Amino acid sequence: MTTAGPLAVPQAIRARRSIRHYLPDPLPEEQLTELLALALEAPSSWNVQARSVVVVSDREGRDALSRAAGGQPQPREAPVTLVFVASSQSWRGDLSDIYEQARGNGAWNEEFVADFSRATLDFQHDLEKRGLLREYAVKDAVIAATYAMVAAASMGLASSPMNGWDETEVKKVVGIDDREDREDLHIALLLPVGRPAERRGHPGRRPLARNAFDARYGRGYGQGYGSDCRTLPAPGAGSDFTSAPGSTSVPDFTSAPGSTSVPDFASAPDFASAPDLASAPAHPSVRDADSGSDADADADSARGTRPAGTSVSAP
Template identity: 65%
Template sequence: MTPHTMSVAEAIRTRRTVRHYRPDPIPAATLDTLLALAIEAPTSWNLQDRSIVAVTSDEGREALAWATGGQPQPQEAPLMLVFVAEPLSWRDDHSDVYDQARRSGAWNEEFVTMFSAASQAFQTDLEERGLLREYAVKDAMIAASYVMLAATEMGLATSPMNGWDETKVKKTIGIGDRDDLAIALLMSVGYPAEERRHPGRRAQERNVFHESYGSPGNTCTSS
């Protein structure tokens, strides 16, 4: 029998936030696949200005439990992912990104020249408006969303975590002295030790609008 492959829609509807986990380790191949899918996430100007730190050691997870005020996820889940935003990475050399795009046939030389200049101008404007951190965090959060859906398809549970101390998290993953980096999100990953039921969401008309905020969708009728 061919195993069932979960659709994206099924993963969205199935995913729940899980706080308690079995101690079973995640196979290395599964982790590699999960992280490979994470970095496929969209990223503004293809800057890829976010990184992921995978923490599996007892010491590392204990430190993250300390950084989260003793929450159970780092203590129980075999894997913690720390999503790091890199607001100043746009200043780095991105020739490898452009070379890869050339080789794949996605971008030609004319496009690379235009794109590079436009990207620099865009980031400079963000810097002047104090928005570099915000944009890098957005990219990291998109990658985190990919992880949650991919993990669900793999039979893994996740919990995107709030309630952590950024200074402590940065110290835990070895970037305590890096003011140029920011922590976007912590996420626990593992095999669930509990079943969480969907609490439901408000009716779509409560928070989905058309054309302008607060405007209900139009109903088309035939004459």
């Protein structure tokens, strides 16, 4: 088994899969704290930081989140579920600590702070007129959740971004429903995190030129790869990503247990208990969310395994 430290960002992005089943092992406090800190390093509109994270790790809360998500197993099995909350009214509050920190870090001077604070209010008032305050706050929260997913993957942890749940029920779990003065709080995303109890292969992504366009929508992007989609590397087990400019090879997480092609996350600094993703038992009875389709979702609903209208975790 080869040894390696935390994955670099490109490797973590390509290695990440949406995992539905988790080992019960709790996350070390230091590791969880670092994960939260990295998530909240995400940028936000006007640096208002109108997003927060509720860490749900107790059994009762996790079970309740699973019920709020139509019985999906991720929140129940993962030792921690991060609930990302967006606040559409944070800009009305006292932002002096944000400005003071920026000044103290040497990032903003007094003139910039004065101009920035005025511009922030003007921008938010315009959003309010157009009914877009909630949308912008949720976008910021989802950006933070994405940071958390990549950070978790770099640590050898699995996650599962979930967008199929009853918001009212989720709010009850995290204690928002009993705060009548906080109707501005909105659930953006649920992110169970833990050590995987299953392996997931990469189902593949459409070629770059199919979904990346050059200057105008529909004009396939081909710079560096050529306009022919067939020249693009196909992601998946054993794929060689080194053909993309500036990239490095990606570990094959679908290898059989004991494969030397999988990095040993146990060598990551301060995360000695990180798992060997290759040795996690497979769950053949569970459909791969990454390879699922709308038809699969409808079939699940018809069988009663998941209520209509809820979504499988994003791939």
